Amino acid sequence: MKITGVKIYEVNIPLVTPFKTALRTVDCVNDIVIKLLTDTEEVGIGEAPPTAVITGDTKGSIVCAIRDFIVPAIRGMEIEDLDGICAKIKNCMQKNTSAKAAVDMAVYDLYAKHLKKPLYKVLGGHTDRVTTDITISVNEIPEMVADSKRALEEGFKILKIKVGKEGLKDVDRILAIREAVGKDVALRIDANQGWTAKEAVKIISTLEDKGVEMDLVEQPVKGHDLDGMEYVCKHVQTKILADESLFSPEDAVTLIKRHAADLLNIKLMKTGGISEALKICSIAEVYGVECMIGCMLESKISVSAAAHLAAGKQIITRADLDGPALCKVDPYVGGPSFDGALITMPDANGIGITNIEEALWKELQKEET
Numbered sequence: 001m002k003i004t005g006v007k008i009y010e011v012n013i014p015l016v017t018p019f020k021t022a023l024r025t026v027d028c029v030n031d032i033v034i035k036l037l038t039d040t041e042e043v044g045i046g047e048a049p050p051t052a053v054i055t056g057d058t059k060g061s062i063v064c065a066i067r068d069f070i071v072p073a074i075r076g077m078e079i080e081d082l083d084g085i086c087a088k089i090k091n092c093m094q095k096n097t098s099a100k101a102a103v104d105m106a107v108y109d110l111y112a113k114h115l116k117k118p119l120y121k122v123l124g125g126h127t128d129r130v131t132t133d134i135t136i137s138v139n140e141i142p143e144m145v146a147d148s149k150r151a152l153e154e155g156f157k158i159l160k161i162k163v164g165k166e167g168l169k170d171v172d173r174i175l176a177i178r179e180a181v182g183k184d185v186a187l188r189i190d191a192n193q194g195w196t197a198k199e200a201v202k203i204i205s206t207l208e209d210k211g212v213e214m215d216l217v218e219q220p221v222k223g224h225d226l227d228g229m230e231y232v233c234k235h236v237q238t239k240i241l242a243d244e245s246l247f248s249p250e251d252a253v254t255l256i257k258r259h260a261a262d263l264l265n266i267k268l269m270k271t272g273g274i275s276e277a278l279k280i281c282s283i284a285e286v287y288g289v290e291c292m293i294g295c296m297l298e299s300k301i302s303v304s305a306a307a308h309l310a311a312g313k314q315i316i317t318r319a320d321l322d323g324p325a326l327c328k329v330d331p332y333v334g335g336p337s338f339d340g341a342l343i344t345m346p347d348a349n350g351i352g353i354t355n356i357e358e359a360l361w362k363e364l365q366k367e368e369t
């Protein structure tokens, strides 16, 4: 099975409610999706969200990277040469991790189809189900409390609370939510780089002193501020998860060696796809550091690829894969089933998505590249 070209589309899916973090407010998933074509007519699918505030990738840069650099570098290669293809994707250009991720997952989709196995089995097949949390956007306290209660009614048992916009006021947000949802609900707190190191220690310690248990606190300080990450890790009991500080396997080694994180948040859009994510998993296994798998605002294709990875690898103990739960419509047929908090892997080969409601897609180029 030889790679012959690519078709590139834009997809637009409205969200149930606007997604708000310390970095941005968004009201629809507007991603680039691709079909990677082969000489056997088997098709691999991939997706990349333009999350410029985190990865630097825009819609235009993703399309250009896929069309002009990545696919030309792998065209003509046999899908059996998985390692060779992944090395070409990684090395054909610097950065552009979202574009690389879209192509990499389409390659893995094809590779698993070639082996006639669901992707999660090819990646280790640790389990066939994954439990995700759901994001509670940063808003005024009453709205966040109401959103948290609604999430529990929908069957979620783990909440990911977005904070980081108003410093110490976040203590009141988290206290109010903990009081409203009770002790059995796990709270993950994501500051999205919004605190200083001293603020973070003050906020987390205050909550700890009040007996508020948190599963983890994610990226309290700027991604590049490893001194700050180290300082926070040293001065609080709660586990600190690196997100914006972690893109590559090299970042994982640095974070672990400096003890600048207790946990690692892997996202395919930061690593450049499954191949590099697997390297982070290996490093995490060596050091005994648990991982979370996360996503950007993505629809079901790329979140499904991430779910397959989570089901494949035992070291991924937490999942933050709520992209499809936040979307108003699901334009895809097949793939993992997303039923509230529970994601169940499919029996179908590859990622498992067999059909796409193309009404929501806009083809960006008529000619195959």
Ligand code: MG
Pocket: 190, 192, 218, 219, 243, 244
């Ligand atoms: Mg995060």
